[in-house]
Amino acid sequence: MDFTLGPDDTAFREEARAWLDEHLVGAYAAAAGTGGPGSEHESIDVRRAWERELGRGGWIGLGWPDDEGDGHGDGGGYGNRRASLIRQVVWAEEYARAAAPARVGHIGENLLAPTLIAHGTPEQRRRFLPAVARGEELWCQGYSEPGAGSDLAAVRTTAVPDRGTGGHRVTGQKIWTSLAREADWCFVLARTEPGSRRRHGLSFLLVPMDQPGRIEVRPIRQMSGTSEFNEVFFDGAHAEECVGGEGNGWAVAMGLLALERGVSTLVQQIGFAAELDRVVRGAVTTGAVTDPVLRDSLVRQWAELKVMRWNALCTLGAVGDPGAPSVAKLLWGGWHQRLGELAVRIRGASGAVGPYDWTSSAPYELDEAQRLFLFTRSDTIYGGSDEIQRNIIAERVLGLPRETG
Secondary structure, eight states: OOOOOOHHHHHHHHHHHHHHHHHSOHHHHHTTTOOSTTOTTTTHHHHHHHHHHHHHTTOSSTTOOOTTOOSOOOOOSSSOOOOOHHHHHHHHHHHHHTTOOOOSSHHIIIIIHHHHHHHSOHHHHHHHHHHHHTTOOOEEEEOOBTTBSSOGGGOOOEEEEOTTTSSEEEEEEEOSOTTTTTOSEEEEEEEOSTTOOTTTTEEEEEEESOOTTTEEEEEEOOTTSOOOEEEEEEEEEEEOEEESOTTBHHHHHHHHHTTTTSTHHHHHHHHHHHHHHHHHHHHHHHTGGGSHHHHHHHHHHHHHHHHHHHHHHHHTTOTTOTTHHHHHHHHHHHHHHHHHHHHHHTTGGGGGOOOOOTTOOSOOOOOHHHHHHHHGGGTTTTTSOHHHHHHHIIIIISOOOOOOO
16 A cells, blocks of 8 residues: 555644644643553553544544444544554554553444444444444453353353343353453353354354343453453343344454454554664663674664554555454564563663662562553463464465364
């Protein structure tokens, strides 16, 4: 795709930058840079208010097709702005440049909404998309389960028809659910056909999270000290809607996973660049940059980040390419993990310990580099492990036979 900016695109960039400068003040400015993977617990109330601020400005859901479903993809029908793909990239870059708080609505905007646009009914789109665009309803993702993480076809959560009120009743457990404590809704992959196996008999259900006694959320404490992931237990919870028709959940779920590496990855990469800059400054400060091996590693990180950016830009228009999402995940997962390793390597032995007040009973506090190192150990696992991504590329792109035994 040609990402050369025309005069109108440049004007759009100036508009986006001016809006962020005007609105990213006060508590929002104080929360700048908070949140994101490994830090989702930070400034939740402020970030939720910021989500509504973005909604009032029309900055959520750029480029969604309008509510007439004309297929033009110019957006603007649900309270959001009209924006081409180029302008979506521009907004992502300006948002990252401003170091605005990490989004708490990204799952609803970037995963749930495009899925409804592709597979939902007009009534479902009119019911859910405006609330996402206003920043008023937050979503979480109910996919992984104990024993069914990267192997999503092994899910055992079940759902039966709710004869009294319509919809379904969901029973089972999900795990590694980000933002489950903050979310208003959860989209859940559940088995609706008794006795079905693997990808057959699954449905994509929309479940309201405010069901006391029916839904329990338990935080999972990680080795980094944070608890942004959760276990979610459903005990006959009511699912209000089924997207794509009962039994078609696998196709809907796979379509959603292909959306995870879209324009939002550019925001992620700009955040990566900021992290790399901090690591480089640390190497200069400590003198570690004089070590030729470490210096070579830093240069490699910089070069690989450039490759990731161009790969993301080149594949934004690759609709239906089964390998593009997996390649993107392989690239950033390993890159970020190596950055975490570098962050502590440049500190030497001091990277293994941190400041501690022996007169206080307060828990040991990790510094920024240590949190980066510990959290990035999970980067090659969550969101689809490296092994699963390589299998997808081998089978769906290269046409290699599935491994047996």
